[in-house]
Amino acid sequence: MVKPSTLYEKIWDAHVVERRPDGTCLIYIDRHLVHEVTSPQAFEGLRLAGRKVRRPDLTLAVPDHNLPTTPRRDAQGNRIPIADPQSAQQLAALEKNAPEFGVRLFGDADPQQGIVHVVGPEQGFTLPGTTLVCGDSHTSSHGALGALAFGIGTSEVEHVLATQTLLLKPSKTMEVRIDGELGFGVTPKDVALAICQQIGTAGGTGYVMEYRGSVFRDMSIEGRLTVANMSIEAGARSGLFAPDDKTFAYLKGRPMAPKDEAWDAAVAWWKTLKSDEGAVFDKVVVIDAADIVPNVTWGTSPEDVVPVTGVVPDPDSFADASKRAAAQKSLDYMGLKPGQRMQDVPVEHIFIGSCTNSRIEDLRAAASLLKGRHIASGIKQAMVVPGSGLVKLQAEAEGLDSIFREAGFEWREPGCSACLGMNPDKVPAGERCASTSNRNFMGRQGPGSRTHLVSPIMAAAAAVTGRLTDVRELLNDKEGAVA
Amino acid sequence: MEKLTEVEGRAYPFGMKNVDTDIVIPAHWLKTISREGLGRGAFEVLRKEPGNVFDDPEYAGSPILIAGDNFGCGSSREHAAWALADLGVKVVMAPSFSDIFSGNAFKNGILTVVLPQEAIDRLMEVAKTDPIHVNLEEQTVTTRFQDRFRFEIDPFRKHCLLGGLDEIGLTLDNRSEIDRFEGRLAVEKPWLVPTVA
Known part of the structure; x- marks a missing residue:
C-alpha cells in the first residue's frame, strides 16, 4: 500500500525537478508575484549577469508597498508625482524592469492594481496545487486556495526569475485543527490571532501548516485568506487549505484561471489535493472553536494576544525570564500598565486594510x-x-464607500499603506491605532507607533467608541447588523 | 559571493529574543534600489537607546552578532541581511532563526550558527571581553578559555559558503533537468500557463 501523504507532500512531490542525496530538492515554481520593493536588486542582478527571465508568462508584477493612497491621476489623467523621490524611484524601476524583461505589469492606476496578495487570488493567477512565491513574507496568504506559497528574499527572487526554480529542503508538517463553531462576533482574524497566541511567533518555524477541521471547512475563501496570511506570524513560511468546492467556485471565471476543458482538467487534479486518511503530521495543534473570542493584541509581537474583555498581562506572570523582560519592554513601548482593561485603552487611529483584511467581505x-x-x-x-x-x-458599487465616508472614514486608493508605512500613511509616534493588519512590531506603522491588531468589525467598533471595544456589545444593540 | 572559511573577532553581545526584521532595518530603508549602504539603518530604533551595543566603541566593527531565539522573524526583507553585511557582520549566532532570514543571510555570505541557549549565554559573557573564533570547515565556535561548541549546518550551504559559489550559476548548470520538467508539465498540465485576459 502507498504510504498516506499530506497535502504538502503531494504538492512538493509534484514539483521536484531534481532530488539531491542530502534531501535538498530543486523545486519548480509555477507562479511568481513581483512588487517594487524586493525586486529592483534582483532585476539588476539579472542585468549584470546577462540573464533573462526564464518564464515571464508565469510572472506578474504589481506595485503596492510604496504607492500613496491618495489619487494617482489628475482630472486630465496625468500622473500626480509621488512626493517621496525614493518611492517614485522604486515605482519607476518596476515600470522599467517589467517591460524590459517581458513581465506583465498592472500599473499604479490600473483597476487590477492592488496588494499582490489580494491581486493573485482575485485574478485567478493563484491556483490550487501550484507553487507560488513572492518577495514578501505574507505570500503565505495564497495557501488559502491550496497553493504552496511562501515568501522569499531578493536573492531568491532573482533565482526564480532566472531559473523558475528554488533549491529547498522539505519542511516539517503541522496540522492546525479547529473544530466546532465560531461564536457570535468571532471572525477569521480572531482565529488567526488565537493561533499566533497558542503557537507563538517561532512555533511554526520549519513547518508548513495545514488548516483542518470544521471551522476552516465552513470558512469563506476570503476568511481563509486572512488565516493563511498570518501563518508567517506564527513562524510558518506557508499555510495550506485543501482546495474544495468553495475554492473552485471562487476561481471559476477569474481572468487568469483556466477556461473550458482546461478548467475541467485542472479541477480533476485539484480534487486529489488533500491529505490522505492516516497521513501523519510532524506536529498537531488543536484549538476548540468555542474557546476563541474577539481578540486584540497588547504588545509588540503578534503572539501578544488577549481577549478584548481581558486585561494587560503582568510581565511577572510569565515564567520565562526573557519573556518577562520582553513583556516589560513591550508595555513600556505601548504605554500600557499591567492589569489595565483592554477596553479602557483609547485609540486615535483606525486602519482598515492590508493583505490580511482588505477584501470585499472585510x-x-x-x-x-x-x-x-x-x-x-x-x-x-x-x-x-x-x-x-x-x-x-465593487465596494463603491455596493455603496460601502458612502457608509464609510458618512461615518467619518477616509476612502483611499489601494495598496499596502499604513500596514508598514512605506508610503505617507503612518501612525505618529506615541499614538495608538486599532489596525486590521498583521504586525504590531515596534515602529511598524511609523516610528514610535502603537498598534493593536484586530478584526475589521473590531476596528469599526473601536472607531465608533474611540477605544478598544468588544464588538459584541455593538452587535447586540443592532441585532443582525453583521452576518 | 565572498568565501567564508574562518571568522575571528569580537562579537556584539546583543542577546535579544524574537528580533524581527523590522528591528534589523525599518521599512523606510527599503526604498533603495541598491544593496549597498544599509548598515547605517541597521537597528536604527535600538540605536536611539543609550548604552546599546551597536554604538558601544568596544564592539565597533565586530564580525559576529550574538542574538536570542527566533532571530529574523517577520518580514522577508533581504535588506536585513544586506544591512548586517554592510555593518561587517559575517556570523550571526542564536538558538534559532526564522526560515526566511537564515536563507537570506546565507545567500549573502553570512553564516547563521544555531547553538543551544546555554552556549549562547556563555558566548555572550565571553563577548564582553574577548574575541570569538568560528571555523566553518570544522563547524566549531571556540574561545581562548577552551570553550568549544560544535554546530550543525546544511552541507550544501557549507559548500557554497566555503567556495563563495553563485547559486544561480549552479542551478543553471542543471538547465537540461529544468527543460525536461517543463516539457513534461506542458503536456500533463497545459492549463498551468495563465490565461492572458
Missing part, C-alpha cells in the same frame, strides 16, 4: 457595523484602504 463587515454610526471625537484619523482597485470598485 469591507462589508466593517461597513455594516458603521452604518448609521460615526467615529468618536477622539479619533484623529480613520482610513479604509481597499486591497485592490477591483475591491474598491
Whole structure:
C-alpha cells in the first residue's frame, strides 16, 4: 500500500525537478508575484549577469508597498508625482524592469492594481496545487486556495526569475485543527490571532501548516485568506487549505484561471489535493472553536494576544525570564500598565486594510457595523484602504464607500499603506491605532507607533467608541447588523 | 559571493529574543534600489537607546552578532541581511532563526550558527571581553578559555559558503533537468500557463 501523504507532500512531490542525496530538492515554481520593493536588486542582478527571465508568462508584477493612497491621476489623467523621490524611484524601476524583461505589469492606476496578495487570488493567477512565491513574507496568504506559497528574499527572487526554480529542503508538517463553531462576533482574524497566541511567533518555524477541521471547512475563501496570511506570524513560511468546492467556485471565471476543458482538467487534479486518511503530521495543534473570542493584541509581537474583555498581562506572570523582560519592554513601548482593561485603552487611529483584511467581505463587515454610526471625537484619523482597485470598485458599487465616508472614514486608493508605512500613511509616534493588519512590531506603522491588531468589525467598533471595544456589545444593540 | 572559511573577532553581545526584521532595518530603508549602504539603518530604533551595543566603541566593527531565539522573524526583507553585511557582520549566532532570514543571510555570505541557549549565554559573557573564533570547515565556535561548541549546518550551504559559489550559476548548470520538467508539465498540465485576459 502507498504510504498516506499530506497535502504538502503531494504538492512538493509534484514539483521536484531534481532530488539531491542530502534531501535538498530543486523545486519548480509555477507562479511568481513581483512588487517594487524586493525586486529592483534582483532585476539588476539579472542585468549584470546577462540573464533573462526564464518564464515571464508565469510572472506578474504589481506595485503596492510604496504607492500613496491618495489619487494617482489628475482630472486630465496625468500622473500626480509621488512626493517621496525614493518611492517614485522604486515605482519607476518596476515600470522599467517589467517591460524590459517581458513581465506583465498592472500599473499604479490600473483597476487590477492592488496588494499582490489580494491581486493573485482575485485574478485567478493563484491556483490550487501550484507553487507560488513572492518577495514578501505574507505570500503565505495564497495557501488559502491550496497553493504552496511562501515568501522569499531578493536573492531568491532573482533565482526564480532566472531559473523558475528554488533549491529547498522539505519542511516539517503541522496540522492546525479547529473544530466546532465560531461564536457570535468571532471572525477569521480572531482565529488567526488565537493561533499566533497558542503557537507563538517561532512555533511554526520549519513547518508548513495545514488548516483542518470544521471551522476552516465552513470558512469563506476570503476568511481563509486572512488565516493563511498570518501563518508567517506564527513562524510558518506557508499555510495550506485543501482546495474544495468553495475554492473552485471562487476561481471559476477569474481572468487568469483556466477556461473550458482546461478548467475541467485542472479541477480533476485539484480534487486529489488533500491529505490522505492516516497521513501523519510532524506536529498537531488543536484549538476548540468555542474557546476563541474577539481578540486584540497588547504588545509588540503578534503572539501578544488577549481577549478584548481581558486585561494587560503582568510581565511577572510569565515564567520565562526573557519573556518577562520582553513583556516589560513591550508595555513600556505601548504605554500600557499591567492589569489595565483592554477596553479602557483609547485609540486615535483606525486602519482598515492590508493583505490580511482588505477584501470585499472585510469591507462589508466593517461597513455594516458603521452604518448609521460615526467615529468618536477622539479619533484623529480613520482610513479604509481597499486591497485592490477591483475591491474598491465593487465596494463603491455596493455603496460601502458612502457608509464609510458618512461615518467619518477616509476612502483611499489601494495598496499596502499604513500596514508598514512605506508610503505617507503612518501612525505618529506615541499614538495608538486599532489596525486590521498583521504586525504590531515596534515602529511598524511609523516610528514610535502603537498598534493593536484586530478584526475589521473590531476596528469599526473601536472607531465608533474611540477605544478598544468588544464588538459584541455593538452587535447586540443592532441585532443582525453583521452576518 | 565572498568565501567564508574562518571568522575571528569580537562579537556584539546583543542577546535579544524574537528580533524581527523590522528591528534589523525599518521599512523606510527599503526604498533603495541598491544593496549597498544599509548598515547605517541597521537597528536604527535600538540605536536611539543609550548604552546599546551597536554604538558601544568596544564592539565597533565586530564580525559576529550574538542574538536570542527566533532571530529574523517577520518580514522577508533581504535588506536585513544586506544591512548586517554592510555593518561587517559575517556570523550571526542564536538558538534559532526564522526560515526566511537564515536563507537570506546565507545567500549573502553570512553564516547563521544555531547553538543551544546555554552556549549562547556563555558566548555572550565571553563577548564582553574577548574575541570569538568560528571555523566553518570544522563547524566549531571556540574561545581562548577552551570553550568549544560544535554546530550543525546544511552541507550544501557549507559548500557554497566555503567556495563563495553563485547559486544561480549552479542551478543553471542543471538547465537540461529544468527543460525536461517543463516539457513534461506542458503536456500533463497545459492549463498551468495563465490565461492572458
